[in-house]
Amino acid sequence: MTVTIGINGFGRIGRSITRIVAASPDPGISIAAVNDVASTEKMAYGLRRDSIRGAFPGTAIARADHLVVNDHAIRAFHHERPERIPWADAGVDVVIEATGRFRAGTTARTHITHGGARKVVISASADEPDAFLVYGANHDTYDSDQHDVVSPGSCGVNALTVMAKVLLDRFGLRAVNSTVVLATQGWQKPQDSVVGTSRDDPRLGRATGDSIIPHNFVVGDLVRVALPEIGEMRYSYYVVPTPIGSLAELSGQTGRAVSVEEVNRAMAEAAAGPLRGVLAYDPDPTVSIDVKNNPASCLFDPSGTQTTADGGVKVRGWFDNEWGFSNRLLDIARLVGERSPVASRRVSWSIA
Numbered sequence: 547m548t549v550t551i552g553i554n555g556f557g558r559i560g561r562s563i564t565r566i567v568a569a570s571p572d573p574g575i576s577i578a579a580v581n582d583v584a585s586t587e588k589m590a591y592g593l594r595r596d597s598i599r600g601a602f603p604g605t606a607i608a609r610a611d612h613l614v615v616n617d618h619a620i621r622a623f624h625h626e627r628p629e630r631i632p633w634a635d636a637g638v639d640v641v642i643e644a645t646g647r648f649r650a651g652t653t654a655r656t657h658i659t660h661g662g663a664r665k666v667v668i669s670a671s672a673d674e675p676d677a678f679l680v681y682g683a684n685h686d687t688y689d690s691d692q693h694d695v696v697s698p699g700s701c702g703v704n705a706l707t708v709m710a711k712v713l714l715d716r717f718g719l720r721a722v723n724s725t726v727v728l729a730t731q732g733w734q735k736p737q738d739s740v741v742g743t744s745r746d747d748p749r750l751g752r753a754t755g756d757s758i759i760p761h762n763f764v765v766g767d768l769v770r771v772a773l774p775e776i777g778e779m780r781y782s783y784y785v786v787p788t789p790i791g792s793l794a795e796l797s798g799q800t801g802r803a804v805s806v807e808e809v810n811r812a813m814a815e816a817a818a819g820p821l822r823g824v825l826a827y828d829p830d831p832t833v834s835i836d837v838k839n840n841p842a843s844c845l846f847d848p849s850g851t852q853t854t855a856d857g858g859v860k861v862r863g864w865f866d867n868e869w870g871f872s873n874r875l876l877d878i879a880r881l882v883g884e885r886s887p888v889a890s891r892r893v894s895w896s897i898a
């Protein structure tokens with residue numbers, strides 16, 4: 547089955563999704579429409595030239611009201627307000643809301659109530675979606691009758707949650723404390739822009755390249771929302787001046803004393819088994835840039851594992867904050883699209 551999606555916001559995440567779909571021989575996803583306040587010419591240019599991913603391995607041009615990617619025509623819209631985007635006219639079933647502007651469940655829902663889409667996936671830790679679904683941890687709780695607007699949390703939440711899932715299932719994890727160190731984000735500014743920032747915390751308006759910037763509110767306790775059995779959760783989040791590649795560390799208390807080897811074996815087995823594709827395992831000494839283009843939510847780093855005699859455990863994973871998360875957005879879009887299929891609507895990824 548092919549799920550037909552539309553993408554609102556053709557920035558880092560929107561373009562990563564498009565690159566992933568274009569590169570896959572059988573993605574199970576068809577991009578029927580994209581919307582951005584930018585022109586179609588800029589959308590095409592942003593695909594062709596990318597400082598992090600390199601040149602687009604194919605063609606991307608603007609033609610009339612379409613973005614044409616490798617001869618596939620994607621309808622391009624340019625609406626600032628989500629309720630104006632006519633998704634249904636383009637045959638879109640699932641909208642990936644990736645502007646960063648419409649993270650509230652109520653606003654994102656206008657893609658359904660006004661635009662005619664059937665489901666929405668918000669590409670961030672949203673405010674009051676119908677469900678938080680972390681792929682590999684709790685995505686099987688998705689209920690198509692109850693959940694129209696879903697959020698997979700953030701890239702950091704996904705990296706932390708898959709490690710927590712393994713520790714919980716194998717050793718009984720609780721009382722989690724986590725740290726995420728995130729690569730530079732597009733909304734940051736190269737010079738201080740404290741007054742101009744839309745973020746509540748003034749530190750998030752400070753110059754990107756100069757500082758390690760605390761960004762505490764982002765993770766929330768979403769790991770606990772996906773895995774309520776872990777009980778209490780504390781977290782720290784920092785944004786650092788690296789272009790791509792981020793770090794997640796998680797510590798907690800297990801039900802018994804465990805060895806480093808036991809923990810690493812559990813992660814390796816999960817990466818080769820039930821969490822294949824979502825959790826990866828690599829014993830080679832890793833730094834953040836090494837994770838670039840890795841599609842997993844988390845590349846587990848066994849050199850980071852520490853344990854204590856009273857059952858304390860600490861683990862480390864890396865993640866490509868754009869690429870891994872965009873792959874999970876597509877997994878969730880497939881999930882919500884396939885569980886609520888539309889028989890009458892045809893896929894409109896047409897040959898230009």
Ligand SMILES: NC(=O)c1ccc[n+]([C@@H]2O[C@H](COP(=O)([O-])OP(=O)(O)OC[C@H]3O[C@@H](n4cnc5c(N)ncnc54)[C@H](O)[C@@H]3O)[C@@H](O)[C@H]2O)c1
Pocket residue numbers: 554555556557558559560581582583584625626627644645646647669670700701731732733867868871
């Ligand atoms: N980049 C990452 O590492 C990353 C990882 C996980 C989650 N996210 C989340 O995904 C979302 C998007 O992030 P991004 O990095 O792609 O941001 P970005 O700034 O690169 O892209 C946002 C895009 O939305 C467009 N836009 C802005 N306002 C709009 C509007 N009103 N209507 C239509 N288009 C509009 C912009 O022109 C831009 O192209 C954010 O919520 C972010 O927190 C980002």
